[in-house]
Amino acid sequence: MSNTPSDRNDNSRESAKQSVNVAVLGATGSIGTATIDVLQNLNRVDAQQAWHLWAASGHRNLDSLVELARQFPTPPQRLIMSDVETAQSSPLLDQSGDERLCQTSIQQGAEALVAAAEAAEVDVVVAAIVGRAGLESTLAAVRAGKRVALANKETLVVAGPVVSQAAQQSGSHLLPVDSEHSAIFQCIQAAQSPPKKLILTASGGPFRTWTREQMAAATPDSALAHPTWDMGPKISIDSATMMNKALEIIEARWLFGLPAEAIEVVVHPQSIIHSMVEFEDGSVIAQLSPPDMRLPIQYALTYPRRLPCTSPPMDLTKSWDLTLEVPDMERFPALQLGFEVARMGGTAGAVLNAANEEAVGLFLAGKIRFTDIADGCRDVLQAHDFESNPPLNRLLELDQWARKQLQTRFGLESKRR
Numbered sequence: 001m002s003n004t005p006s007d008r009n010d011n012s013r014e015s016a017k018q019s020v021n022v023a024v025l026g027a028t029g030s031i032g033t034a035t036i037d038v039l040q041n042l043n044r045v046d047a048q049q050a051w052h053l054w055a056a057s058g059h060r061n062l063d064s065l066v067e068l069a070r071q072f073p074t075p076p077q078r079l080i081m082s083d084v085e086t087a088q089s090s091p092l093l094d095q096s097g098d099e100r101l102c103q104t105s106i107q108q109g110a111e112a113l114v115a116a117a118e119a120a121e122v123d124v125v126v127a128a129i130v131g132r133a134g135l136e137s138t139l140a141a142v143r144a145g146k147r148v149a150l151a152n153k154e155t156l157v158v159a160g161p162v163v164s165q166a167a168q169q170s171g172s173h174l175l176p177v178d179s180e181h182s183a184i185f186q187c188i189q190a191a192q193s194p195p196k197k198l199i200l201t202a203s204g205g206p207f208r209t210w211t212r213e214q215m216a217a218a219t220p221d222s223a224l225a226h227p228t229w230d231m232g233p234k235i236s237i238d239s240a241t242m243m244n245k246a247l248e249i250i251e252a253r254w255l256f257g258l259p260a261e262a263i264e265v266v267v268h269p270q271s272i273i274h275s276m277v278e279f280e281d282g283s284v285i286a287q288l289s290p291p292d293m294r295l296p297i298q299y300a301l302t303y304p305r306r307l308p309c310t311s312p313p314m315d316l317t318k319s320w321d322l323t324l325e326v327p328d329m330e331r332f333p334a335l336q337l338g339f340e341v342a343r344m345g346g347t348a349g350a351v352l353n354a355a356n357e358e359a360v361g362l363f364l365a366g367k368i369r370f371t372d373i374a375d376g377c378r379d380v381l382q383a384h385d386f387e388s389n390p391p392l393n394r395l396l397e398l399d400q401w402a403r404k405q406l407q408t409r410f411g412l413e414s415k416r417r
């Protein structure tokens with residue numbers, strides 16, 4: 001194909017840009033697809049860097065994975081289906097029908113996630129797998145010294161000290177994607193001072209004003225209907241129980257190195273103030289933007305640069321209600337667990353996370369009540385033999401133990417898959 005003069009100019013502009021190879025793990029999810037949007041936007045607006053989707057993974061949603069790979073002019077080097085059963089049963093594994101993807105290596109299984117995360121060609125890993133399943137690949141990226149845009153908060157909840165130590169050793173830069181942690185990170189950057197207190201905002205979820213009795217009868221559909229954010233099912237249920245905020249307290253503890261006592265939660269139903277930081281002199285700096293994950297994702301990719309973003313800007317010509325409420329720990333006992341586990345450290349995060357993942361699955365399957373989620377997590381946490389300085393393999397053993405224990409708590413162990 002011959003190039004016109006303007007094509008040639010475009011091509012030389014492109015080749016003058018520095019290439020950034022990105023691995024998006026969990027590309028088919030809510031954060032993953034928002035990341036794909038961000039990469040496409042960056043390729044329009046970034047004059048310095050060309051953003052390549054080098055690898056992308058999905059677990060079961062092969063159609064979406066192939067579809068998003070087709071959106072890039074240069075196809076990804078690797079597409080990974082982490083669920084082996086889906087990969088082996090799907091005819092789409094043979095991509096020869098699509099000429100543009102014939103150079104793409106199609107891989108399967110959890111090991112392929114780890115291999116992509118640590119591949120020498122990869123500059124940035126977007127850790128967007130949901131749950132503890134994201135731990136090994138995120139840790140591999142950290143150990144390999146990559147820049148990691150971290151959405152998968154469960155990795156830090158389960159193994160915060162292990163991940164922090166690995167990042168120190170490898171020089172990996174962990175940049176938060178969670179909007180609250182991105183906000184805190186941005187506030188600290190703006191102040192150029194160490195934080196005294198981190199103030200995480202919480203929307204309060206769909207049951208912010210419900211009684212415990214109403215919550216006990218809540219259906220999965222009502223719990224999934226988040227008032228301000230459109231997210232995957234697990235984090236939506238976590239937002240409804242406020243376990244998401246509990247996990248974020250623990251995440252903040254490891255990301256910013258402050259003790260639980262220096263972390264506070266306020267309920268802010270509008271989700272405009274994404275979090276705040278108090279400094280030594282009592283000044284509080286907040287970060288505001290409409291609720292849209294493309295902004296924190298993009299900032300994690302381009303930091304310290306700020307570039308035009310497709311998320312909508314604040315419309316300050318409107319009148320705003322920005323309200324802050326004290327959270328109710330009795331109606332939302334998960335929040336209390338978050339503070340306790342952030343204080344305890346050690347094995348507590350792995351146990352809480354596993355019990356919660358199991359309980360959320362059971363609630364979505366209609367096997368336990370909504371209020372059983374936090375109650376079951378508390379019981380499992382209390383039943384475990386706490387260790388203060390566990391190695392990674394002990395944390396993974398306890399993950400399995402806590403899942404079984406949660407099932408037993410509800411008399412469901414024999415039905416375990």
Ligand SMILES: NC(=O)c1ccc[n+]([C@@H]2O[C@H](COP(=O)([O-])OP(=O)(O)OC[C@H]3O[C@@H](n4cnc5c(N)ncnc54)[C@H](OP(=O)(O)O)[C@@H]3O)[C@@H](O)[C@H]2O)c1
Nearest residue numbers: 026028029030031058059060061129130133151152231232
């Ligand atoms: N959504 C948000 O707005 C938001 C905000 C802040 C933080 N986060 C965090 O970001 C992470 C992702 O959340 P999400 O809402 O994007 O979740 P999601 O929409 O459910 O997407 C999850 C992704 O992980 C993949 N996945 C599921 N199980 C897996 C497994 N066992 N092994 C490997 N991959 C697996 C899914 O693949 P398939 O779809 O192909 O099955 C999908 O790509 C979570 O840790 C969440 O807490 C999300």
